[in-house]
Amino acid sequence: MSETVDITCPCGQCKVSVTEKPVACCICHCVHCRTNSQALCVENVVFPGGKIVILKGSVVDSTRPDLQFVAHSCSGCGVRVFLTNKYRMDCFAIADVRRCYGEEAVPDFCKYTCHLSYGERLIDVNDDKPKFLNFPLGLGGSGKMCQPDGTPIEE
Ligand SMILES: [Zn+2]
Numbered sequence: 548m549s550e551t552v553d554i555t556c557p558c559g560q561c562k563v564s565v566t567e568k569p570v571a572c573c574i575c576h577c578v579h580c581r582t583n584s585q586a587l588c589v590e591n592v593v594f595p596g597g598k599i600v601i602l603k604g605s606v607v608d609s610t611r612p613d614l615q616f617v618a619h620s621c622s623g624c625g626v627r628v629f630l631t632n633k634y635r636m637d638c639f640a641i642a643d644v645r646r647c648y649g650e651e652a653v654p655d656f657c658k659y660t661c662h663l664s665y666g667e668r669l670i671d672v673n674d675d676k677p678k679f680l681n682f683p684l685g686l687g688g689s690g691k692m693c694q695p696d697g698t699p700i701e702e
């Protein structure tokens with residue numbers, strides 16, 4: 548089954564698409580994501596780099612050297628459509644998936660399954676999703692998990 552998600556910017560000039568299994572669908576608590584998004588934590592669906600295709604319109608790239616993020620924004624309205632992180636993976640904000648699909652129609656693979664960089668969090672989240680202290684082993688982290696209050700879970 549192919550997993551495709553399309554994002555259209557608010558002005559409608561720019562449309563991008565990806566057909567690829569996400570690397571992660573997560574709430575990230577890291578200081579980079581928080582600073583970049585000016586938010587308490589960030590809900591992202593993360594794809595391998597270079598898989599997002601521009602179907603319509605064009606994007607303008609802007610770099611935040613302090614955060615090693617590249618934002619790709621609609622050349623018409625200037626709103627970010629996707630982001631490349633320092634690991635060269637491309638991310639959609641799940642907020643944009645909701646905006647484009649509606650809350651009820653968000654594809655299942657765009658619903659968050661875990662928390663990343665939970666050790667850097669500003670708030671505790673009392674849900675039942677796995678909480679990685681930093682990153683899973685497969686993404687270059689320690690793979691260590693913790694409780695909602697940050698207590699490490701021993702293997
Ligand atoms: Zn992050």
Ligand SMILES: [Zn+2]
Binds near residue numbers: 621622
């Ligand atoms: Zn636009």
